[in-house]
Amino acid sequence: MSELKKIATRDGFGEEILKLGLENPEILIVDADIGKSCKTGAFRKALSAEYHDDKNQYVNVGIAEQNAAGLAAGLATCGKIPFVVTYAVFGSLRMCEMIRQQICYPNLNVKIACSHGGVTPANDGASHQAIEDMGVLRTIPNMTVIMPADYNSARKLTRAAAETYGPVFLRFTRDAVPQIYGEDAEFEIGKAYQIQDGKDVAIIANGDTVRLAVEAAKELEKKGMTARVLDMHTIKPLDTDAVTTCINEIGRVITVEDHNILNGLGSAVCEVAAELGKGKVKRVGIQDQFGQSAPYERLLELNGVTVENIVKIAETM
Amino acid sequence: MKDVSMKELKNTATRMRMKVVDMIYKAQSGHPGGSLSAADFMTACYFKYMNVDPKNPRWEDRDRMVLSKGHVCPIQYACLATLGYFPESELDTLRKEGSMLQGHPSMNKCPGIDISTGSLGQGLACAAGMALAGKMNKKDYKVFCVVGDGESQEGEIWEAANTAHKYGLDNLIVFMDFNNLQIDGTCDEVMPNGDLGKKFDAFGWEVLEIDGHSMEEICATLDKCYVSKNGKPKCIYAHTIKGKGVSYMENSCAWHGVAPNKEEHEKAMAELNAQLID
Numbered sequence: 001m002s003e004l005k006k007i008a009t010r011d012g013f014g015e016e017i018l019k020l021g022l023e024n025p026e027i028l029i030v031d032a033d034i035g036k037s038c039k040t041g042a043f044r045k046a047l048s049a050e051y052h053d054d055k056n057q058y059v060n061v062g063i064a065e066q067n068a069a070g071l072a073a074g075l076a077t078c079g080k081i082p083f084v085v086t087y088a089v090f091g092s093l094r095m096c097e098m099i100r101q102q103i104c105y106p107n108l109n110v111k112i113a114c115s116h117g118g119v120t121p122a123n124d125g126a127s128h129q130a131i132e133d134m135g136v137l138r139t140i141p142n143m144t145v146i147m148p149a150d151y152n153s154a155r156k157l158t159r160a161a162a163e164t165y166g167p168v169f170l171r172f173t174r175d176a177v178p179q180i181y182g183e184d185a186e187f188e189i190g191k192a193y194q195i196q197d198g199k200d201v202a203i204i205a206n207g208d209t210v211r212l213a214v215e216a217a218k219e220l221e222k223k224g225m226t227a228r229v230l231d232m233h234t235i236k237p238l239d240t241d242a243v244t245t246c247i248n249e250i251g252r253v254i255t256v257e258d259h260n261i262l263n264g265l266g267s268a269v270c271e272v273a274a275e276l277g278k279g280k281v282k283r284v285g286i287q288d289q290f291g292q293s294a295p296y297e298r299l300l301e302l303n304g305v306t307v308e309n310i311v312k313i314a315e316t317m
Numbered sequence: 318m319k320d321v322s323m324k325e326l327k328n329t330a331t332r333m334r335m336k337v338v339d340m341i342y343k344a345q346s347g348h349p350g351g352s353l354s355a356a357d358f359m360t361a362c363y364f365k366y367m368n369v370d371p372k373n374p375r376w377e378d379r380d381r382m383v384l385s386k387g388h389v390c391p392i393q394y395a396c397l398a399t400l401g402y403f404p405e406s407e408l409d410t411l412r413k414e415g416s417m418l419q420g421h422p423s424m425n426k427c428p429g430i431d432i433s434t435g436s437l438g439q440g441l442a443c444a445a446g447m448a449l450a451g452k453m454n455k456k457d458y459k460v461f462c463v464v465g466d467g468e469s470q471e472g473e474i475w476e477a478a479n480t481a482h483k484y485g486l487d488n489l490i491v492f493m494d495f496n497n498l499q500i501d502g503t504c505d506e507v508m509p510n511g512d513l514g515k516k517f518d519a520f521g522w523e524v525l526e527i528d529g530h531s532m533e534e535i536c537a538t539l540d541k542c543y544v545s546k547n548g549k550p551k552c553i554y555a556h557t558i559k560g561k562g563v564s565y566m567e568n569s570c571a572w573h574g575v576a577p578n579k580e581e582h583e584k585a586m587a588e589l590n591a592q593l594i595d
Contacts (some may be wrong), residue, residue: 056453059484067442067476074446077424077432078454079377097436098473102443106424106433 006176012154014039092133118258135263198226247279385440438471467499482521529555
């Protein structure tokens with residue numbers, strides 16, 4: 001990884017959505033009173049009717065997430081491309097049924113873009129830590145589920161989501177994370193990004209845990225093992241070809257996610273392995289338990305989502 | 318807006334009621350009670366007021382109709398078929414496998430459905446979204462939304478009401494189908510709604526209280542709504558009778574979601590037929 005400063009992926013979203021909004025007047029933001037935290041401020045200043053007579057791309061419904069989803073659906077039927085913005089736990093669970101009924105079932109072009117994914121809300125406590133979100137939304141037909149790993153990929157994947165028709169859930173971090181990719185890296189929804197190749201173990205990670213996978217691979221190299229590291233930013237549709245190749249060529253797979261090990265990336269990878277009838281998968285992630293107010297790194301540690309644990313698992317596999 | 322006589326509108330409403338009872342009978346499944354209480358309003362909208370093109374169901378400038386109480390889709394299907402959105406023969410396929418006429422409206426299966434609904438409380442937010450898009454795009458279309466009184470127990474209805482007021486959606490017209498019945502009993506027994514008209518008024522809406530089965534009152538109210546640019550969303554707070562038009566269905570919870578049998582079907586059709594005006 002580079003020595004560049006850390007940046008939160010929610011900042012990547014905030015900057016790219018502004019660009020997108022300036023390019024395309026059909027791109028809207030539907031905020032639910034936490035636009036400030038979710039970095040929609042610049043979009044609002046540039047494109048809201050509050051500040052400009054000739055602009056009308058910003059909506060704020062207040063603390064009413066279910067309504068935000070339904071409103072976005074109605075807007076989408078009229079050719080708008082709404083990005084509903086809130087925290088991951090509200091943007092998945094609070095408005096879940098509305099997402100299912102009003103957005104996914106009719107297959108409307110609405111994006112749900114959420115900051116504060118995983119345990120990144122840290123000292124806010126369990127109520128604000130989203131550990132079920134990607135898994136729940138994965139089981140709704142027509143939904144695409146993405147968590148970018150860093151600032152540049154967050155920008156690119158936000159753009160890709162805007163340019164692809166259909167419901168998309170984008171999940172970002174609250175905190176700054178190390179930059180992994182340069183400005184020129186290209187990303188395709190549904191295609192894993194191979195950060196490095198290796199032959200002893202495959203580490204498939206997404207979001208804020210990709211940096212842990214990269215560090216673990218470095219540690220493993222010191223011990224004479226090479227790891228293939230995949231950034232599986234899209235867990236639905238999963239890049240099943242990439243997973244199958246890992247299983248066929250390497251056989252040992254470790255998944256890493258800032259999400260419950262039930263139903264997220266790890267489960268999705270297990271589904272592929274189980275149907276192939278081969279391969280060994282170990283899931284690193286939140287151990288199906290609620291968090292608490294604590295520093296982010298500590299919450300990861302309490303769940304074994306650490307470089308040390310990934311290395312240990314790789315060695316004993 | 319079409320030039321249609323009161324007599325013609327009333328007869329059309331009766332014919333729509335006959336189609337509702339008939340299609341539910343043939344399907345042996347569906348929701349007659351609430352379909353019949355909304356029939357007069359739906360008829361006035363589709364056959365006199367709404368600016369739509371049955372040959373171009375997704376026409377950008379069309380008036381929209383959202384059935385937030387999506388289970389009463391038989392009345393909407395009856396109107397759409399009669400207007401030529403799809404062949405009338407499709408009405409015989411209600412709720413059958415492969416039908417474009419799903420148990421609750423599907424926008425991708427049935428031409429003329431502006432958004433899929435079914436889960437109560439959700440359609441009003443979508444209708445508000447369509448109305449908001451209309452304001453953003455500087456279009457003149459109206460968005461109608463049929464909401465149930467039982468349905469108004471859902472919180473999202475009130476979130477949407479707030480939003481409609483904030484954005485001055487005077488192009489949004491709600492028909493509040495106040496028939497005072499739900500499934501487990503009357504609304505007063507299950508969860509008293511109080512005065513829904515006063516509630517919408519408190520949310521900043523313009524409320525017009527009417528007899529929901531008086532075609533004259535419905536039309537006079539819609540005339541007003543169509544020209545209003547006062548920045549206030551409209552709630553037509555309509556006193557209605559669940560099952561209106563079929564004597565044994567009127568004011569009965571039992572007919573919320575049950576199909577008539579052969580004898581009941583015959584009786585209903587005869588009663589409705591007798592309501593046609595020469």
